[in-house]
Amino acid sequence: MANYFDMGGYAGYVWPSYAVTAIVLVALFVATWRGLKNRERTLETLLATRGPRRRRAAREDAPETVSTAPVTAEGTNEETSR
Amino acid sequence: MHRFANPNRFLKLANAILPWSNGVLVVSLLAGLALALVWSPGDYQQGDTVRIMYVHVPAAWMGMFAYVAMAVASAVALIWKHPLADLAGRATAPVGAAFTFVCLVTGALWGKPMWGTWWVWDARLTSMLILLFLYFGYMALHNAFDDPQRGAKAAAVLALVGVVNVPIIKFSVDWWNTLHQPASVVRMDGPAVDPSMLWPLLVMGLAFKAFYVTVVLLRIKAEIADAKIRALRMSEIHG
Numbered sequence: 001m002a003n004y005f006d007m008g009g010y011a012g013y014v015w016p017s018y019a020v021t022a023i024v025l026v027a028l029f030v031a032t033w034r035g036l037k038n039r040e041r042t043l044e045t046l047l048a049t050r051g052p053r054r055r056r057a058a059r060e061d062a063p064e065t066v067s068t069a070p071v072t073a074e075g076t077n078e079e080t081s082r
Numbered sequence: 083m084h085r086f087a088n089p090n091r092f093l094k095l096a097n098a099i100l101p102w103s104n105g106v107l108v109v110s111l112l113a114g115l116a117l118a119l120v121w122s123p124g125d126y127q128q129g130d131t132v133r134i135m136y137v138h139v140p141a142a143w144m145g146m147f148a149y150v151a152m153a154v155a156s157a158v159a160l161i162w163k164h165p166l167a168d169l170a171g172r173a174t175a176p177v178g179a180a181f182t183f184v185c186l187v188t189g190a191l192w193g194k195p196m197w198g199t200w201w202v203w204d205a206r207l208t209s210m211l212i213l214l215f216l217y218f219g220y221m222a223l224h225n226a227f228d229d230p231q232r233g234a235k236a237a238a239v240l241a242l243v244g245v246v247n248v249p250i251i252k253f254s255v256d257w258w259n260t261l262h263q264p265a266s267v268v269r270m271d272g273p274a275v276d277p278s279m280l281w282p283l284l285v286m287g288l289a290f291k292a293f294y295v296t297v298v299l300l301r302i303k304a305e306i307a308d309a310k311i312r313a314l315r316m317s318e319i320h321g
Contacts, residue, residue: 007130013195014133017188018119021137025293028180032300039307046314 089306092166096299103299107292114289117282125279134192136282139267140290141185145213146248148178148294152220153245156238166302168234169309171241172224173301177294179217186210197261205254206262209247216244 007014118136125132155171158164189207190200201207220237227233255264266274273280 007133008124010129010131010195013191014130017134017137017191020187020191021141021184024180024184028177029293029297032297032304036300036304036307039304039311043307043311043314046311050314 096303100299103292103295107296110285110289114286117285122282123278131192131195134188136286138188140287141181144290144294145178145182145185148174149248153241156241160238169302169305173298173305175217175220177297182214202261204260205258206260209251209254212247
């Protein structure tokens, strides 16, 4: 096993190559996922704070993001949305 | 508000593709890693450093592929003013830059034991570094203007001008004397790599491609959400 991890004496080059690849691609994936979820949350909050008439109009534009968040007094959710 | 019609159709398509690209990514990545690290032989000259190839070469392929995709998206955005094309280009740039960066770093880690140097300013390596800077320039230009439309236009023009670099990368090993080895997979008389090494390479290539599709689709979804947020905020301000 130790022989395997030694990579014929090139362990210091082979493993860092795989490590760099993994770190860069995982970081990119996580950043992408977080960015998407953040925006979807913001969008839901924005749609939830609108009046019923305008909310229906917005919903027609964005059927994917129908919000279940409770509708609060107008504009009070503005701080929570980035 | 008809401009949302298209993005919504796109979202449906993206949501249909994503489970598949995710599945292909997981399966081909596990299979590719197993093939690359366990079930493939060392090279008779390069020993186990040849295993670096299985991340280095797919990263290089995808770095160039993503650039061409970005240039095509830029052309569509400039010519037909398709709103999704600009978002697609914007979503692709960081992914392509990540692949190009991985290619350069793993190349250095391969070059040190095999060539005796981390870096040389030869045609293949330099043109690949230029590719990375083109990605950086595209992303910087996109964000450099107060008016996002102007930024998008400037970045798209840069992407189109920079596309001449892609064939230069591809043929640099034929046109100039270089330390980098010539093409061994995509060549006229078929691959010159033994099947025991070609298979891990192709499976890893598939995994990188699936990663690209997955991440770009997620990023376009995020860009569309962003556009909707901006439109909603605008309509709030202007009543």
